[in-house]
Amino acid sequence: MTVHDGFTLNDLVSYNDKHNEANGEGNRDGINENLSWNCGVRGPADRPGIAALRTRQIKNFVTILMLSRGVPMLLGGDEIRRTQGGNNNAVQPGQRDELVRLDDGRLEPRNVAVRSADDRLPESASGASAAAFLHGRDQRTGRGRHHVARHEARQARLRRSAWVERWRARSPGSTATPTCTS
Numbered sequence: 001m002t003v004h005d006g007f008t009l010n011d012l013v014s015y016n017d018k019h020n021e022a023n024g025e026g027n028r029d030g031i032n033e034n035l036s037w038n039c040g041v042r043g044p045a046d047r048p049g050i051a052a053l054r055t056r057q058i059k060n061f062v063t064i065l066m067l068s069r070g071v072p073m074l075l076g077g078d079e080i081r082r083t084q085g086g087n088n089n090a091v092q093p094g095q096r097d098e099l100v101r102l103d104d105g106r107l108e109p110r111n112v113a114v115r116s117a118d119d120r121l122p123e124s125a126s127g128a129s130a131a132a133f134l135h136g137r138d139q140r141t142g143r144g145r146h147h148v149a150r151h152e153a154r155q156a157r158l159r160r161s162a163w164v165e166r167w168r169a170r171s172p173g174s175t176a177t178p179t180c181t182s
Helices: 048-067 160-170
Strands: none
16 A cells, blocks of 8 residues: 555545655655545544544555455554655655654554454455465366456446557557456
8 A cells, every 4th residue: 555655554544745845855756646535634633533534544455455465565654653744755865754763652552553454354365365376267277257357337347358458548658468368
């Protein structure tokens, strides 16, 4: 969901736009497309409804991460809702330490956004426990149901040719062809 060169998980639900003014580059550094939503209030929110919505969003993100295939990766500090104040480029040279350091004082049970997922999820629910890659159909016979299928808004399954055409339209200049089942 988040990585070292972008928003923290808490900032992802607290800021619509980057706030990199402290970096001394006129807010021109850092990516502009954060794909974030602040729930109607920029930064910290005292309103209980906004705070509850943000907490629910963070829990949803973590649940998706834990149920995904592969090994889950959390950005250090996301588990305690660390913030960089909307700065999505806080690791640049000369940056203020208070933006990037982990504050051990926040390690209180009420501030912890992520608790042990092992206690709540059966092992079979974890994508990390998957025994094989998704191939679409039985590799030996070519039969069976698709593991993954793309659908259009009207619920019709998107055929490979249409999917590739749309992918290429969004990736100008690319000569690669995405791998998918028909």
